[in-house]
């Protein structure tokens with residue numbers, strides 16, 4: 115019977131991360147396509163993100179960017195393929211190698227100078243999405259971001275070895291750079 119009393123704004127599942135978000139119009143990222151309602155949830159978190167300071171804060175901030183990008187492999191555009199690849203490399207570096215966000219910010223810029231293939235098949239689902247992070251209380255949010263990052267990385271288990279090879283190659287190249 116409740117169906118007669120429809121909510122004014124219905125929900126839609128984001129075709130990137132699968133989060134249930136408001137079915138609204140609005141801006142989206144240029145190539146990292148998402149439901150506008152999903153992009154809006156992420157955008158609303160940015161105010162909290164700028165409050166993240168210090169080495170741990172920067173790591174959390176980077177994990178946010180990486181997790182969102184890794185969950186929005188939504189088209190075959192070269193920039194989207196590159197975004198998914200380098201942000202998965204960054205998640206791997208952060209979660210498995212303990213490389214701090216401050217260093218990753220610098221490194222990612224050096225990883226984008228090449229073309230990356232599409233990683234197919236895509237993950238079927240993500241256990242934690244941007245919605246869970248938005249729903250967390252501010253004091254619990256950094257922990258929610260870590261869970262989001264972990265869920266994003268583990269969902270790509272079928273491609274983790276490929277990502278680790280890219281990361282190893284990139285870190286070795288960084289080590290050979292004069293003064294690097």
Ligand SMILES: [Zn+2]
Pocket residue numbers: 128129130131132133148149152153186
């Ligand atoms: Zn989404």
